[in-house]
Amino acid sequence: MNHFHPLTPRSIIAFSLTGLICLLLAACGSSAQLEAAETQEPSPPTAETVIGSGFDRHELLVNMADNVIMPLLKDFGEQAAALEDAAHQFRDDPTEADLEDVQQAWQQAALGWNRLVFFELGSFRKSNGDLVSFMELYNKIDKWPTNVDFIEKFIAEQEAIDEPLIDANGSTTKGLPAIEYLIFNPAGNAQVVSSFTDDPAGQKRMQYLVAAAENLNHKAEDLFNIWAAEGDNYAGNFINADADSGEQQQLLSLLVNQMTAGLEDIVKRKIGHPLGKTSQAGVRPELVEAELSGLSGQLLHSNFEGLATVFNGGQQLGFDDYLDYLGAEYEGQPLSKVINAQIETTQAALKAIDGPLHQAMAHQPDQVELVYNEARKLIVLIKADMANHLAVTMTFNDSDGD
Amino acid sequence: MATKLIDRRPDLRQPVSILPLVVFRVLFGLLMLAGTIRFVANGWVEAFYLKPEFHFTYYGFSWVKPLPSVGLYLVFGLVAVAALFVALGFMYRAAIIVFFLLFTYTELLDKTYYLNHYYFISLLSFLLIFLPLHRSGSVDSWLWPALKTDVVPRWTLFVIRLQLGLVYVFAGIAKLNGDWLFQAMPLRLWLPAQTGFPLIGFLFDYAWFAYLMSWSGAIYDLTIPFFLLWRKTRPAAYLAVIGFHLMTGLLFHIGMFPWIMIACTAIFFTEQDYQTALSSIRTIFHRWSPYIHQALPSRLLPMSLTLASSVKASAGISPISPSKISTPTLSTATTSASNRPSNSPKTDRHSPQPPQTERLILTLLGLCFILQILIPLRHWLYPGSVLWTEEGFRFSWRVMLVEKTGFTLFHVRDPQTGQEWTVYPRDYLTYQQEKQMSFQPDMILEFAHYLEKRLAGPHQSDLEIRAEAYVSFNGRSSRLLIDPTVDLSQQQNSLFPKRWILLIE
Numbered sequence: 001m002n003h004f005h006p007l008t009p010r011s012i013i014a015f016s017l018t019g020l021i022c023l024l025l026a027a028c029g030s031s032a033q034l035e036a037a038e039t040q041e042p043s044p045p046t047a048e049t050v051i052g053s054g055f056d057r058h059e060l061l062v063n064m065a066d067n068v069i070m071p072l073l074k075d076f077g078e079q080a081a082a083l084e085d086a087a088h089q090f091r092d093d094p095t096e097a098d099l100e101d102v103q104q105a106w107q108q109a110a111l112g113w114n115r116l117v118f119f120e121l122g123s124f125r126k127s128n129g130d131l132v133s134f135m136e137l138y139n140k141i142d143k144w145p146t147n148v149d150f151i152e153k154f155i156a157e158q159e160a161i162d163e164p165l166i167d168a169n170g171s172t173t174k175g176l177p178a179i180e181y182l183i184f185n186p187a188g189n190a191q192v193v194s195s196f197t198d199d200p201a202g203q204k205r206m207q208y209l210v211a212a213a214e215n216l217n218h219k220a221e222d223l224f225n226i227w228a229a230e231g232d233n234y235a236g237n238f239i240n241a242d243a244d245s246g247e248q249q250q251l252l253s254l255l256v257n258q259m260t261a262g263l264e265d266i267v268k269r270k271i272g273h274p275l276g277k278t279s280q281a282g283v284r285p286e287l288v289e290a291e292l293s294g295l296s297g298q299l300l301h302s303n304f305e306g307l308a309t310v311f312n313g314g315q316q317l318g319f320d321d322y323l324d325y326l327g328a329e330y331e332g333q334p335l336s337k338v339i340n341a342q343i344e345t346t347q348a349a350l351k352a353i354d355g356p357l358h359q360a361m362a363h364q365p366d367q368v369e370l371v372y373n374e375a376r377k378l379i380v381l382i383k384a385d386m387a388n389h390l391a392v393t394m395t396f397n398d399s400d401g402d
Numbered sequence: 403m404a405t406k407l408i409d410r411r412p413d414l415r416q417p418v419s420i421l422p423l424v425v426f427r428v429l430f431g432l433l434m435l436a437g438t439i440r441f442v443a444n445g446w447v448e449a450f451y452l453k454p455e456f457h458f459t460y461y462g463f464s465w466v467k468p469l470p471s472v473g474l475y476l477v478f479g480l481v482a483v484a485a486l487f488v489a490l491g492f493m494y495r496a497a498i499i500v501f502f503l504l505f506t507y508t509e510l511l512d513k514t515y516y517l518n519h520y521y522f523i524s525l526l527s528f529l530l531i532f533l534p535l536h537r538s539g540s541v542d543s544w545l546w547p548a549l550k551t552d553v554v555p556r557w558t559l560f561v562i563r564l565q566l567g568l569v570y571v572f573a574g575i576a577k578l579n580g581d582w583l584f585q586a587m588p589l590r591l592w593l594p595a596q597t598g599f600p601l602i603g604f605l606f607d608y609a610w611f612a613y614l615m616s617w618s619g620a621i622y623d624l625t626i627p628f629f630l631l632w633r634k635t636r637p638a639a640y641l642a643v644i645g646f647h648l649m650t651g652l653l654f655h656i657g658m659f660p661w662i663m664i665a666c667t668a669i670f671f672t673e674q675d676y677q678t679a680l681s682s683i684r685t686i687f688h689r690w691s692p693y694i695h696q697a698l699p700s701r702l703l704p705m706s707l708t709l710a711s712s713v714k715a716s717a718g719i720s721p722i723s724p725s726k727i728s729t730p731t732l733s734t735a736t737t738s739a740s741n742r743p744s745n746s747p748k749t750d751r752h753s754p755q756p757p758q759t760e761r762l763i764l765t766l767l768g769l770c771f772i773l774q775i776l777i778p779l780r781h782w783l784y785p786g787s788v789l790w791t792e793e794g795f796r797f798s799w800r801v802m803l804v805e806k807t808g809f810t811l812f813h814v815r816d817p818q819t820g821q822e823w824t825v826y827p828r829d830y831l832t833y834q835q836e837k838q839m840s841f842q843p844d845m846i847l848e849f850a851h852y853l854e855k856r857l858a859g860p861h862q863s864d865l866e867i868r869a870e871a872y873v874s875f876n877g878r879s880s881r882l883l884i885d886p887t888v889d890l891s892q893q894q895n896s897l898f899p900k901r902w903i904l905l906i907e
Binding site: 055057242243244245246248249252261264268272276277278279280282326328329330331376379380381383384385387388389390391392 | 588591592594595596597598599600603607805806807808809811816819821823824825826828872873874875876877879880
């Protein structure tokens with residue numbers, strides 16, 4: 001209308017706005033052409049101009065499924081099967097030598113299991129509509145401390161014990177910690193063998209052990225089948241994740257979130273609690289994981305191995321590479337190197353502990369405290385720094401952001 | 403003559419078509435209804451308000467507590483019903499008052515879930531209480547014909563446009579910081595995570611694109627209200643609004659916000675715009691289907707166009723005054739009307755808002771807007787960067803400005819026994835509460851106070867609580883946010899600067 005002043009600033013802004021829209025349209029247009037060509041990839045840009053340089057998150061997820069998760073699950077499956085076999089063997093021939101085989105098999109299974117803790121990825125729906133909760137399954141395999149009183153009462157009161165009975169019971173009465181309770185005794189292996197043979201309830205105790213080992217093997221099979229292509233194919237989610245709908249980013253968020261939550265839980269419960277860091281009750285060595293077998297330190301070590309494997313994607317494409325591509329730094333150093341160095345520092349501090357963790361709480365409290373402090377630094381690097389660069393909080397699907 | 407000068411000034415009391423307000427009311431009501439249903443259906447009432455044992459409260463509003471389950475669901479039900487009533491224009495004033503009060507109540511329950519667009523909705527619904535959105539195209543105007551009007555004073559539209567303009571402009575001003583303009587942060591972190599975006603996703607890996615997005619975003623926010631006000635640029639500007647919000651909506655999980663902004667921004671369209679659009683639709687149908695063409699109304703609101711054009715034509719010199727068109731509006735109180743004998747007393751009687759009431763409302767709304775201009779600027783009263791300290795961060799349209807992640811532990815000390823131990827906040831808070839608290843000082847303080855109370859036994863009334871809070875902010879290396887030597891149990895929450903926040907350069 002002619003009664004408007006011909007304001008120059010306005011028209012300048014009008015032009016710039018039009019220009020911006022044109023730019024965006026041009027961007028859309030050029031990419032549409034690219035898609036139409038379908039063969040051409042954008043030429044590799046130079047390092048200065050690029051943030052992600054087309055990082056292949058699909059490849060990372062495929063690697064994570066095929067080369068990290070599935071092999072770990074396969075290992076654990078075999079270890080659980082071996083533990084069941086050893087338990088059967090021990091039932092048929094309850095000698096100290098066969099008990100040692102069971103103990104060996106248990107140790108291998110427990111170590112294998114502790115590398116898998118960072119894949120407790122929430123819950124998902126099977127193709128038949130059933131909801132699968134990883135947490136529930138993980139608890140059935142390894143929930144500690146185990147309920148000793150319940151186990152003893154159950155053995156004393158039941159007429160006979162078999163796998164379905166064990167399966168129906170609560171998580172704190174089965175799995176790795178329950179088996180550990182039955183087969184390890186600081187008083188010595190002779191004592192353990194006699195608890196299975198000479199004790200009036202020895203036979204039922206043996207039934208409990210065998211049933212728990214069988215149940216553990218079933219759960220290991222269940223977990224494997226959830227991931228396996230021939231089963232529910234959860235790994236397929238990783239391999240077929242659609243970039244366009246944000247599925248890739250969601251899975252990356254899920255992995256990073258579990259790295260964070262898992263690590264925090266491990267540091268708090270496995271070191272913090274027994275070291276008296278989390279309550280005013282002081283040092284309580286009896287709160288360590290796997291006190292009876294004395295394996296607590298090695299299990300922790302296994303956890304950090306598992307963390308390093310997830311972070312580095314085994315030998316191939318992992319979060320370390322992703323952070324490098326993004327140019328993520330910590331105090332001038334590549335963040336990926338800083339995180340790996342911190343994992344190593346923590347593991348080195350752990351290795352410097354002689355003997356089981358619960359003994360070290362008394363003998364080398366400073367060394368245990370060092371492990372605790374180094375591990376906490378690791379939490380900061382992963383939960384604050386790494387999460388920031390990967391922008392994983394943005395898409396964690398629990399509410400709106402702004 | 404002097405009148406010419408006066409006439410050129412936009413008269414806030416000039417009668418204009420009510421149509422934009424009616425469109426706004428329907429869209430707003432329906433979106434709020436959809437948003438409320440979505441909120442409940444997502445299980446958020448349970449997860450956000452019922453499940454947590456502790457809630458982070460707003461300063462001065464710690465008395466606002468969640469009702470028990472049944473009551474809280476009832477509140478959300480009432481919000482939904484009120485939103486529907488607003489859309490229908492049924493018992494409008496009561497509905498919008500109920501909506502404003504109850505919606506704001508739910509927002510005050512826990513600041514973990516603070517979102518600028520929730521604050522925007524609270525503000526908007528407050529303004530709507532004073533606007534005559536129900537006086538046409540509504541159940542109310544059908545039930546009580548005396549209420550019906552085709553015109554409203556211009557300020558009723560202006561209020562909503564001003565509200566939207568403030569949101570945009572302050573969002574734009576907030577983007578004028580070093581991180582946004584010269585580091586392209588945090589878009590530089592967010593975009594590479596979204597390279598799967600259709601068509602242009604591959605560009606997200608390039609730094610220049612993050613800069614382009616940052617700068618165009620800032621320019622967009624700062625200028626869009628003006629382009630929307632100007633008739634010539636309005637259609638293009640509205641397309642830009644749709645494009646911008648759809649894009650951010652697809653990129654980032656921001657729920658209903660894009661739709662709310664797209665719908666609300668339609669308030670900038672005048673009745674003339676609607677008529678132009680309608681006549682072009684009529685032209686199209688005239689060509690293709692005469693039947694539909696005949697079925698289409700020739701006017702959206704028959705009275706209003708006549709009025710709008712006649713008022714425009716009169717432009718102060720024509721003898722036709724607004725009051726002469728027998729419109730029961732506030733325009734009878736305009737300056738032009740005051741020097742004429744009122745020839746429609748009936749109209750005056752039907753007007754629900756006498757001049758004094760209108761003056762009161764305008765004063766109230768004026769105060770509200772003055773506050774709204776001051777509140778986003780209050781961060782100047784605090785030392786350090788508002789993006790780091792978050793002092794004066796909320797209620798200021800600082801949208802999408804930071805990517806922050808943190809890890810906070812609380813170290814507790816009993817001065818009587820000298821015992822020290824550490825609390826992992828995740829043991830008391832939900833995932834989201836812990837995430838939000840880990841980088842917001844006022845929430846860290848509030849949780850420290852909660853811990854003091856919660857842990858205090860009969861012999862420990864005076865625990866010392868210190869926070870070890872590492873925060874990574876827009877790609878910077880993590881560092882301490884809170885002075886780890888300060889006993890937070892001794893610090894009071896207030897609006898004064900929190901001296902125990904460690905500043906960054």
